[in-house]
Amino acid sequence: MNTKSDQRPQTGTADWNEYARHRGRVLHREELADNVHLYVVEKPDDFNFRPGQAVELAIDEQEWREQKRPFTLTSLPSNPRLEFVIKSYPVISNPEHEGMTEHLGRDICVGDRVIFGDAWGAIEYSGPGVFIAGGAGITPFIAIIRQLEQEQKLAGNRLFFSNKRVRDVFLQGELFRCLGHRVVCTLTEETHPDYESGRIDKDWLQSRVKSFDQQFYVCGPPPMVDDISVALQELGADPHAIVTEDTE
Template structure:
C-alpha cells in the first residue's frame, strides 16, 4: 500500500475493513532489515486465521503505549501461502512530512525484533485482472510485489511490465527481485538524478508515449495521490479505457 497517503487517524473512512476491528490480530516482529533509503523489510508472525489476497493491505499500528491508535495502511508483500507476513515500509521524517504524525518515523527508528504490531482484516481494490502495465511511484510498488510473486509462482508473469519511479538510485528497492521476475520488462526511472543504470525523468505523457504502444491494455497505478491522479488522466487522454485502470479506492 502506498503509505504516503495522509489519513485522519479517527476517520472511519480509512480502508474498507471494519475500523473497530483494526486490532483484531497481533504479531511479533521476527526480522527487519534496511532495503533502501528509509525503506525497511519487516517479517512478522502470521496470526492464525488471517488471510489476504496479493495486493491487499491492512491498517497497522505499533502495539505500544501511545501508538496503538496511530494506524496506517501497509501492504503485505509476502504470498498468502507463506507462514510469515512481510511488510516493506518507507519511513517519513515528521518534520518533513507532518501528515504522518511520526508513526512511520517511529516504526523505522525504534521498532525492533520482538516488538509487536496490531492490525485488522485485509482490504484493498488493487487485484490482478490480467496482463498489463504496472506504474509505481516509490512505496507505491508494495501492492505489486505480492502480485508479481504470485504470477511468477504460477508461471503467468509473462506479458506484464513495470515502470518504477524513484527520486534517486538510493531510493530504489528490490531491484534484483524485480529484474529476476520481469527481466527487461522492469524499467526503473529516476526523477532527481541521472545514472547510467537507470532511465531518467518523471512518468508523464511524453515518457509514456515513448514506451507504450498499446493503451487498450490494463494499467495498474499506485503511488503518491497526486501522481496517481495525474497518471490516470494522462492514460485516459491517451486512449486507455477507464475500466482498465486499477488503483486503490476504485470500486
C-alpha cells in the same frame, strides 16, 4: 476508472477494537533502501488475504495503538509469515505523517509487537498489463508479481518504477529477476547511467507503450496517480482498465 477495493476501515479511534483483531511479533527487520525497511511478522492462524491487499496497522505500544496506518502485505498468502515493506517519513520534513512511520523505522526491533485488522481491497490483478509505481507505491505489486511468478503467469506484464534517487530504489534485483527487460526504472531528481531519467507523464508513456488497449495498474503518491490516470485516458486507455488503489 476501475478502483478494485473492498471497504477500507474508517480512520479514528471509535472503531479501533473492531479492526485490530490481529497481533504479531516482529521476527525480522532489514533495511532495503533509504528509509525503507522489510518487516517479517508472525502470521495469526485466522488471518487471510489476497495479493495486493493491505491492512490498517499500528505499533502495540500505549501511545501508538491508535495511530494506525495502511500498509500493503508483500508476502504471498501461502507464506507462513507476513511481510511488509514500509517507507519511514521523518517528521521534520514530513509533518503530515505525525511520526508513526518514523518511530517504526527508527525504534521498532525484533520481538516488538504490531497490531492490525483484517485485510482489505486495494489493488487486484485483472490480467496482463503495465504496472506503474511511484516509490513505496510499488508495494501492492510485489505480492502480485510474486504470485504471478509462482503460477508462471508473468508473460505480457511490464513494470515502470519511478523513484527520486538511486538510494530510494528497493527490491530491484528481484524485480529484474522476475520481469527482466520488461522493468524500466526511472529517476526524477538525479541522473545515473543505469537508470532512465524523468517523470512518468503522458509523453514518457507515449514513447514507451505501444498499445494502450490493455490493463494498467497505477499506485503511488495521489497526485502522480491522478496525473497518470488522466494521461492514460488521453492516450486511449479504457478508464475501466485503469486499476488504482481506493484511498477513500
